[in-house]
Amino acid sequence: MITSAVNTGSTFPGLYMVEAWGRRPLLLFGAIGMATCQFIVAGVGTGIGTANEIGQKALIAFVCIYIFFFACSWGPCAWVVTGEIFPLKVRAKALSMTTASNxxxxxxxxxxxxxxxxAGPGNANLQSKVFFIWGGFCFVCIFFVWAMIYETKGMSLEQVDEMYAKVGKAWQSPGFQPTVSFQEVAEVGYERKSSLVDLENSAQRKKSIGTNEYAA
Structure with a gap:
């Protein structure tokens, strides 16, 4: 009951933070918080034990804090990211694969x-030590987000494609500024064999012509 309430209530801040902070900062925030909580739970459960009343309260508290970090970050933001990073022509299939794998x-x-x-035959009997495994995965997520997840805050799907074409490293993506909007690309017209550079140059020429005509 408590964990369900924390999970539900913590989702709402995530809806705000995903746009206010951006995708990468929110995912990093969540991964760091989740890893910390998992390691604390593992340490308390292993060192103090689950029979100790203080240990029990600490375990419940940090499990709830972990749920907060997950529900306000990776819970909603993962679906936002997967909805933005794929090109339109493969988006439906890619989203189906991400949902199925999840x-x-x-x-x-x-x-x-x-x-x-x-405990018992055929079981690993890790007990609280299993949280070291979960915490390890959360720790890996920190580096995964830093190295692999591009910042797509405030971009259209077409601008995300432009960013992938121009920015080679995910950690360089927060400073990227799109040069051509979707409307400008649509006005130029899209051809199957046209590259992003061709579309961008055509849109820039059209923009320059319009500026010169206005000045004249």
Whole structure:
């Protein structure tokens, strides 16, 4: 009940932060917070134990804090990012694959966790130590976001394509400024064999002609 309330309530700040902060900062914020909470839960559960009352309260508190970090960052923002990063011609198939892989991995984690946590024959008996594994994955997510996720805040899908063509490193993407809007590309006209450079140059020429005519 408590965790469900925290999960639901924490989603609403994420709806604001995804546009106010941007995709990369929010995902980094969430990954750092989740990794920290997971390692604390693992350390408390392993060092103090789950039978200790203070340890129990600490575990519940940091699990709730972890849920907050997830629900306001990776929970909603992951779907925003996957909806923006794919080109239009493969977007439907790519989104289908991301959704399918998400639920497949959710099932795999839910299926494997009891065997990892429980004691007895055939089980790993990790108990609270399993949070070291989850925390390790969250820690890897920090570097994954920094190195692989482009900042798409405030961009149209066409501008995202332009960014991918011009920016070679994800960590350089926050400073990218699109040079051609979707409307300008549409006015020039899109041909299947036209490259991004061709479309950009045509749009810039059209813009220059319009400026000169206005000045005259």
């Amino acid at each position: 639920w497949l991995l959710n099932w795999a984690i839910a299926y494997a966790t009891p065997y990892l946590v429980d």
